[in-house]
Amino acid sequence: MWAINLRIAAVVLGTLAIYTLIANKIPQVQSEVPRALALGADVTPEQLVSAGDELYNGSGGCTACHGLGTRAPNITSDEKGQGAIGARCGSREPGKDCKAYLHEALTRPGAFVVPGYEPIMPDVSRTLSPQQIWALVAYLESLGGTVTVTAADIPAAGGLTPGASPGNTQSGGGSTAFAGGSTDPMAMLRDGGCVGCHKIGEEGGAVGPDLSRVGARLNAAGIREAILAPDAKISPGFENFAGIMPKNYGEQMTAGQLEALVRFLGGRK
Numbered sequence: 001m002w003a004i005n006l007r008i009a010a011v012v013l014g015t016l017a018i019y020t021l022i023a024n025k026i027p028q029v030q031s032e033v034p035r036a037l038a039l040g041a042d043v044t045p046e047q048l049v050s051a052g053d054e055l056y057n058g059s060g061g062c063t064a065c066h067g068l069g070t071r072a073p074n075i076t077s078d079e080k081g082q083g084a085i086g087a088r089c090g091s092r093e094p095g096k097d098c099k100a101y102l103h104e105a106l107t108r109p110g111a112f113v114v115p116g117y118e119p120i121m122p123d124v125s126r127t128l129s130p131q132q133i134w135a136l137v138a139y140l141e142s143l144g145g146t147v148t149v150t151a152a153d154i155p156a157a158g159g160l161t162p163g164a165s166p167g168n169t170q171s172g173g174g175s176t177a178f179a180g181g182s183t184d185p186m187a188m189l190r191d192g193g194c195v196g197c198h199k200i201g202e203e204g205g206a207v208g209p210d211l212s213r214v215g216a217r218l219n220a221a222g223i224r225e226a227i228l229a230p231d232a233k234i235s236p237g238f239e240n241f242a243g244i245m246p247k248n249y250g251e252q253m254t255a256g257q258l259e260a261l262v263r264f265l266g267g268r269k
């Protein structure tokens with residue numbers, strides 16, 4: 001009897017050790033992720049623009065598609081004689097001003113698809129916070145236009161951690177839990193934005209590899225690496241899409257969420 005108990009204890013301890021290892025490992029892969037934004041009540045347009053600039057040209061992953069010429073419209077430079085994005089955003093959709101159009105382009109990309117392009121623009125609200133999205137809108141407006149985003153646009157909730165000084169741009173981080181904190185794999189794949197790019201079963205997009213049978217290609221370690229460090233190994237056939245997959249999932253997910261996802265995907269054979 002005690003031998004069985006001992007074995008159970010060993011398994012429990014082993015599992016705990018693995019989780020601890022993973023939990024310790026996660027922060028190390030986040031290095032280039034933007035300093036989390038906690039843009040408060042007195043944030044200036046300049047602060048928003050510079051935060052948006054950092055996201056656009058960094059971990060936001062935008063430049064994987066934009067600025068290469070053919071896959072997506074130019075953003076920072078002229079697009080077909082209409083100017084940079086800040087100059088043309090106000091005339092894209094009748095009745096929609098620049099700010100409203102840009103916010104829609106980022107969070108409901110299917111609502112208006114720029115003619116001549118495939119609808120592959122991801123819904124960034126699945127990977128970025130509302131503050132980060134408004135920072136991007138401000139940055140995009142600044143490219144040839146006038147910045148009209150103000151602190152009033154930033155949702156009050158989640159902006160500042162209680163007690164932090166207003167305008168503190170250092171604190172916090174994932175104020176919104178990844179997939180609402182769920183450990184249900186399908187909920188994470190949907191709410192985490194994975195299906196925006198990956199097909200799984202009948203649903204999902206075709207920007208990244210179909211994950212329906214990913215367990216037949218990759219073992220658990222391979223899947224974990226693909227999620228935490230997407231650029232470490234590029235999936236064969238997807239070289240042109242290298243750099244698109246967000247690199248900050250390791251920072252957003254808890255160790256438990258990550259392992260639930262890895263186990264689920266590893267079982268898809």
Ligand code: HEC
Pocket residue numbers: 056060061062063064065066071072073075079085089092102105106109110112113114117118119120121122124136140207244
């Ligand atoms: C997977 C490729 C891809 C990624 C990544 C991507 N986009 Fe796009 N984006 C597109 C494509 C294609 C379009 C044009 C089709 C459409 O309107 O949906 C587009 C459209 C847009 C537009 C509207 C452009 C116009 O001329 O009206 C904006 C603004 C935009 N993207 C901003 C961004 C930002 C900011 C990011 C990063 C957070 C980003 N995109 C990431 C592919 C991408």
Ligand code: HEC
Pocket residue numbers: 122188189192193194195196197198207208209211214217218223226227230231233234235236238239241242243244245246249261265
């Ligand atoms: C914006 C698009 C995008 C999003 C969002 C995205 N991925 Fe990816 N993913 C890709 C692309 C493109 C590749 C292939 C290129 C590469 O390896 O980086 C990829 C590769 C992978 C691979 C390796 C697959 C293989 O067969 O080699 C796994 C696993 C994966 N993603 C899981 C996820 C999970 C889980 C999520 C959500 C938590 C997610 N991805 C979100 C675009 C995306």
